[in-house]
Amino acid sequence: MEALYRKYRPRSFSEFLNQNQAKIVLQNAIEKGKISHAYIFTGPRGTGKTSLARIVAKSLNCPNRSGYEACNSCPSCEAIDKGTHMDVIELDAASNRGIDEIRKIRDAIVFRPLQGIHKVYIVDEFHMLTREAFNALLKTLEEPPENVTFILATTDLQKVPPTVISRCQVIEFKNFSQNDISDLIRKVASLEHLRIDEKAVEILARRANGGMRDALAMLEQVVRFSHEKTITSDTLQEALGLIPTGVVTDYLTALRSGRAKEAMDLIDRIYYEGKDIEGLIHSTLDHIEAKITENFSEELVELGDRLISLLRELRYAENKRVICKMISARIASLFVKESATVE
Ligand SMILES: [Zn+2]
Numbered sequence: 001m002e003a004l005y006r007k008y009r010p011r012s013f014s015e016f017l018n019q020n021q022a023k024i025v026l027q028n029a030i031e032k033g034k035i036s037h038a039y040i041f042t043g044p045r046g047t048g049k050t051s052l053a054r055i056v057a058k059s060l061n062c063p064n065r066s067g068y069e070a071c072n073s074c075p076s077c078e079a080i081d082k083g084t085h086m087d088v089i090e091l092d093a094a095s096n097r098g099i100d101e102i103r104k105i106r107d108a109i110v111f112r113p114l115q116g117i118h119k120v121y122i123v124d125e126f127h128m129l130t131r132e133a134f135n136a137l138l139k140t141l142e143e144p145p146e147n148v149t150f151i152l153a154t155t156d157l158q159k160v161p162p163t164v165i166s167r168c169q170v171i172e173f174k175n176f177s178q179n180d181i182s183d184l185i186r187k188v189a190s191l192e193h194l195r196i197d198e199k200a201v202e203i204l205a206r207r208a209n210g211g212m213r214d215a216l217a218m219l220e221q222v223v224r225f226s227h228e229k230t231i232t233s234d235t236l237q238e239a240l241g242l243i244p245t246g247v248v249t250d251y252l253t254a255l256r257s258g259r260a261k262e263a264m265d266l267i268d269r270i271y272y273e274g275k276d277i278e279g280l281i282h283s284t285l286d287h288i289e290a291k292i293t294e295n296f297s298e299e300l301v302e303l304g305d306r307l308i309s310l311l312r313e314l315r316y317a318e319n320k321r322v323i324c325k326m327i328s329a330r331i332a333s334l335f336v337k338e339s340a341t342v343e
Helices: 020-031 049-061 075-082 099-108 131-142 178-191 198-207 212-226 233-239 245-256 260-272 277-294 298-315 320-342
Strands: 038-042 088-092 119-124 148-154 169-172
Touching: 020 049, 020 169, 038 049, 049 075, 049 088, 049 119, 049 148, 088 099, 099 131, 131 148, 178 198, 178 212, 198 212, 198 233, 198 277, 212 233, 245 260, 245 277, 245 298, 245 320, 260 277, 260 320, 277 298, 277 320, 298 320
Parallel strands: 038 148, 038 169, 088 119, 119 148
Antiparallel strands: none
């Protein structure tokens, strides 16, 4: 099974959802022949930075380009899609931090493009380059040769030296909305002949946190797990090891109504079923967030706040079960007292 994320990766500007600002800037530059020699694509993971970088590389090298859009069927376009084009070089700085690579790039860019028209260097997670590599890169950016464009992608612009930023055009990528992600999940599911219920779509879209790659990776995990053509919220929760919605609402109700013992028993149950206790708290927070968005409640905000502190406590704790039980009991007892004083 081909990875869904790769299979449904957008291959043209028109297929590329959202990020309209980024698209317009790049489309105009391509059409007017005013492409910069260096761009920084900055934004959260899974927001399409490297996909759009490849689309730009295709447009710059396609002999049959119409407007800003590459033809997607010539040898150049196909080579870029396959990652075999000699003038479109991709480097992942997360696994390859070295100065040698950047030096190689620096030495190689003095030569004219071999196969195409325009050399494009795509460096992913480039904030992870070593200081020496940054300096070598900077030298290259200071005297950019003709027909070479750097596209430097990063999830963490703050780690990039200002001297590099000032030599590049910065393009921001935004998180996808939950609706965009839901649409994509429905579309991919139908193309893959899967039936997926709305509750499952919602859970996936929420857990993807604005990233398309995570959404499709999770969908794939569910498909591999269940071998079934129908995906319900139950199969999804089981496949991803999520806490079932019923358990989450039981836990929340126990806390809100001050039933400490019930909340503690529930944590034991989760633990002995081999499920993740932090997952329970995360899911409860997701649930609270959804409820507050629908219908604001001061009490739920307070509860959410306490659960966030609980998560912090759990993070480095050795005995998560005991700590989670104790703090949950304390939270529940607060709600008993508060409702008692109100009455
Ligand atoms: Zn082409």
